[in-house]
Amino acid sequence: MAQKKHWNDLSVVSRWRIAILGITQLAIQFVALRDLAKRPADGVRGSKSAWAAASFINFIGPVAYLVFGRIPNKK
Template sequence: MAQKKRWNELSVVSRWRIVVLGIIQLALQFVALRDLVKRPASDVRGAKGAWAAASFINFLGPVAYLVFGRHIKK
């Protein structure tokens, strides 16, 4: 089994990828949680608490809420 590398053993490119993906994850979660707090419960498909918990699942949770969890008014 491959041994885990420490941060200082990673290449500069690998470090940047991790940082950029982390920023994207945090931005998605911020947008999802902010929308969830501001949106009335009647405009959310399902329980707001469940969507808030799901937003902590990397990438998948916030994207799922933004795509499937909101009723978009036309």
């Protein structure tokens, strides 16, 4: 069985990729949670608490909320 690599065993490029993906994940989740907090309940498809919990699923949750969970504002 192969040993797990530690942070110091990774190349500089791999470290940067992990850091960029982590920052991207946090940014998307922040946008989704902020939108969810400011949007009224009738502007969300489904439960706001369920979408908030789903936003903690890496990339899939926040993107799903931003694409499918919001009801567009009618002006």
